[in-house]
Amino acid sequence: MAGHRGERKVSETALNTLLAAHAVSTSYTLRGRRVDVLTDVDLAVAPDCVTALVGHSGSGKSTLLHVLGLLTAPDSGRVELEGRDTTGLSDDALADLRRRRIGFVFQSFNLLPQHTALTNVALAYAGRRRAGEARARALLERVGLGDRCEHRPGELSGGEQQRVALARALVNEPPLLLADEPTGNLDAGSEAVLLELFRELADEGHGVLVVTHDQAVADAADVVHRLDGGRPAVADRGRSRAGSRGRGRS
C-alpha cells in the first residue's frame, strides 16, 4: 500500500511505529443496504516523518483518518497508538488520548469563531490556564502569528486560521499530528508555509499523517499511502516517488 523515499526510512518505520491500523473495516447502512467505506486497511505512521494518505474523493481517506484519530471506532480491526491497542477503551480514555497524544488539523480549520486565536489554542491545553496561555502564545509566535493572538478567526485569512489550528493541535505536544486536507482551502503561499511547518515538526520527531488529494502535498511526504474504494491500493515502491523531490532522509 505504500511508496517510500528510501530503504532506511522503511526500516525505521517498521521498527518504530507511532500509529498502526490493522485490518480496519468500517461501513454504514443506506436505505437498508450496507456500504463498505474501508475494507481491511493496514497502515502505519512512524515518528520523524510526514506520511501522506491519498486517494480519490469518496475513497475513505477522511473516514480512515477519523478512525486513526480515535474519533470513530472501526467495525472491525484495531488501531494501536504508541503500541497500545485502543480497542474497547472507554470514551473518556479515548478523549484523553486525543487530548494528549494526537493533534488534529481540519480542512475547514474548525476554530471556535467566538474566541480569539489565543483562546482557540489554549482551550485544548491539558494543564493550568497560565501555562496554557503561555504555551499558546509561544506556538502562535512559532507559526508566525504572534501579533494576531487577540484576533478572532473571522479576522484572519484562511492560511492564518490553519496555522492557528496547527498551533492548537500542538498545544499539548502530541507525538502524532493528523491533518485532513489541511491545504484544501489555502492558496499556494499558505500551503507552502504549512508544509514547511509539517516538515519542521517531523524533523523534531512528531509523526505527521496528512490526508490529501493535493499532489504537491503528497510529493512533500516521506511516505505515501493510497486508498482506492476503501481498500489499500497496490504499492508501487520504486516508482518515480523514490528520490523524486527534495528531502532525501537517508
Next chain:
Amino acid sequence: MNVFRLALLNVLALRRRLVGLVVLVAVAGAVCLSALGIAARAEGSTTSQVGESVGNRSVTVDSPQDRPDLAQLTRGAEARMARIPHVRSVQHRLQVSMPVRDNPEGADLLYATTVRAALAPPVVRAVRKNLFPLRKGEVVFPASTHGVDLGAMVGRTVTVDAHRFVRPGVGDTVSDRVRVVGTYDPSWQIEGPDAAYADDASVVRWAAAAAGKSPAEYLRTSGWDQLTLVADSSAHVPGVLGAVQRMDYPAVTLQQQLRALPGVLELVKVTGRVLLGVLGLLAFTGAVTVTGALARQRAQEVGILKAVGYRSRTVLGLLVAEMAVAGAAAALLGVVLAVGVTAAAAAGLRGVGDVAPYVPDAVPLPPLPAVALLALLTVAVVGAGAVLPARRAARMSPTDAMKDW
C-alpha cells in the same frame, strides 16, 4: 483550560444569542419576585389584619337582660369566661345614658360607653397621642352627631348628669365634670351613633347610680352589657364559642357571619403559589428551548471540543455552566427589575386610600433570604433546563457533531 472560564468566555462571546433567554428569565423572575413580594404583603396583611385580627378571633356575648333566669355578665361570669381554654382576653362593655348639661354645641344626650381595646374607635382629633386607655374623668365624643359638629369641644370640660334612682317615683341627679379629650370618626357606630367613650370607673359609677346601686353591687348583680372574648387564634374561636354557649350565654362570632373568609384567604395564598409555579415553568421551558437551539447551532463546536480531547461530561458541564451563568445574569437582572417593579407598584398602591396602610415599604420585596433563594432557584432551573439538550449534544460522536455544522 478551566471549563468554568471557558463557559464564562462563551457566554460573553455569545451574549447576543443569549440575550433573549436572559431577558425572558429576568422578566419572569422579576414578575415572580414582585408577585411574591406583593402576595406576601397581601397574605401577611390578610392573615394579621383579617384572618388573625381581633375581630375574627372574637366571641361576643350579650347580656341576657331579658332572661332573668340566666346569670348576668357579672365580674364572676367574666372571670369564668377568662378561664376558658384559648381565651387570651375578656373585654367588657357597659353603656349608660349621659346627658351633657353645659354643652354649647347643642348635643345634649350621649351614651357613656366603656372602651374595649379590641374595638377602640378611630380617633380623628385628640389632645394627646395614645388616648386609650382613658384616664379618670376623660371622655371621647363622636366628631358629630345629629348634624351637630362636636369637634370644637375637644379640650373643654363639661358637666354630665346621671339620674339616680332612689325608689319608684323618686330620684335625683349625680353630676360629674369630665374633660373631652378627643373625637372619633362618627361612622364608627359599633356602640351606637351617640356613644361617648369614657373610663371604666366613671361609666360603672354612672350606671350604678342610675340603678340605685353602688358600683361594686352593680357589677356583682347587673354586670356588663356585653363581653368580648378574644381567642389566641382564629382556629380556636369555634371551641371558645361552644364553651360560652355551654355556659348558657348567647354568643356569636364574626366567623359565623363571614364563612367565606378562610376560603378567600386560602385563595390569596394559592394564587401567589400558582403564579410562582407558572413563572417557574416558563423559565424552565425557555431554558430548555434556548439551550436546545443553541446546542443544535453549536453542534460542530461540541464536535471540535470532543475532537481535541474534551470528555463528554466536560462538554456537558460546559454547556450547563454556560446556561447557569446566563441564569445568574438573568437572576441578577430580575432582582434589579423587581426592585423597580415593586417600587412602582408600591408607589401606585400607596395612592389608593384603603390599601396604603398595607404597603408601608418603598420596595415591598420578599425578605432577603427569599430573594436569594429565588435567585438560586432561577440559576438551578435554567441550568436544569440545559441538561437534556446539553446531554444530547455531549453524547454525539465528534465526527457526527462536526458533520452537523
